[in-house]
């Protein structure tokens with residue numbers, strides 16, 4: 001393999017540790033736990049695709065040159081480190097060789113901004129076009145949309161990629177100004193997400209890659225702009241409902257040396273975890289923002305699971321009858337997820353569920369669920385003790 005290209009990749013791929021793709025693991029959504037030694041030698045990271053498939057994903061920048069000066073970012077203009085840039089054909093050739101050698105099964109491609117969003121987006125699109133066209137690559141591609149990209153570039157990205165993303169970084173204009181003074185929240189970041197939704201709802205699916213509309217995600221720097229969880233979750237809720245993002249990622253802020261935020265305290269990783277839990281409750285479990293146990297300052301308590309907190313207030317003294325409840329009520333019980341609720345509904349079509357051991361076999365976490373449910377009118381706390 002061409003050592004110059006490998007050297008360039010060695011400079012660019014480890015820099016992507018701040019970006020998240022795939023289904024995040026609640027305990028560790030960021031790859032920033034890679035040791036520096038692993039970063040030096042690993043180009044790829046294991047990632048789980050939305051369909052559940054696990055692949056080796058090459059996450060890399062096309063270029064680490066950037067003209068912007070976002071306060072938290074290691075690539076900000078003027079920061080002193082060794083930068084590198086791939087040409088699209090050079091990168092595509094390298095990726096195909098890695099893919100042929102089974103060293104990479106998918107690609108997440110981003111870039112620093114050089115020469116404006118339109119020019120940078122053209123470089124990303126050219127790389128994907130070479131892969132899809134010249135090399136007939138049919139595997140997974142996640143393409144980043146650059147701030148300032150144009151509408152037709154967003155459409156082209158959707159024709160080439162399985163997933164497209166635009167990082168909002170902060171929940172609103174005011175907060176973004178504290179993080180990235182030259183990014184424009186509405187025009188540069190939110191607008192492309194709206195275009196994706198416009199294309200999704202007006203263009204027939206066969207016009208997109210593999211005749212499927214690509215999924216869309218975004219990412220926030222949790223704790224980067226002193227924002228509250230309520231601000232992050234309000235924007236996430238809006239995005240879920242209005243532009244149908246697949247998910248929001250939350251990346252706990254970590255200070256980077258030689259940036260204006262180098263002395264800003266790191267965000268507790270538990271905050272990231274609680275934000276994911278709350279965002280899933282909003283997206284999948286029918287919760288509203290008012291259901292979340294937010295403090296007066298608008299933050300989720302770090303020491304409490306938000307679903308557990310809701311149940312303590314709303315279900316203690318009003319347990320739910322497992323053999324009669326509808327799915328929307330079953331999934332409000334801690335320890336019962338979407339799959340567990342479906343399993344309960346299926347099982348009770350055959351016969352009533354009478355004991356906690358049957359629930360455990362259906363995937364329910366009994367010790368979490370027991371205080372809040374009835375089995376044929378009986379509380380299960382005593383059954384748990386016996387069990």
Ligand code: SF4
Nearest residue numbers: 066068070073076112
């Ligand atoms: S535009 Fe992107 S790469 Fe450049 S400094 Fe801001 S966050 Fe970093």
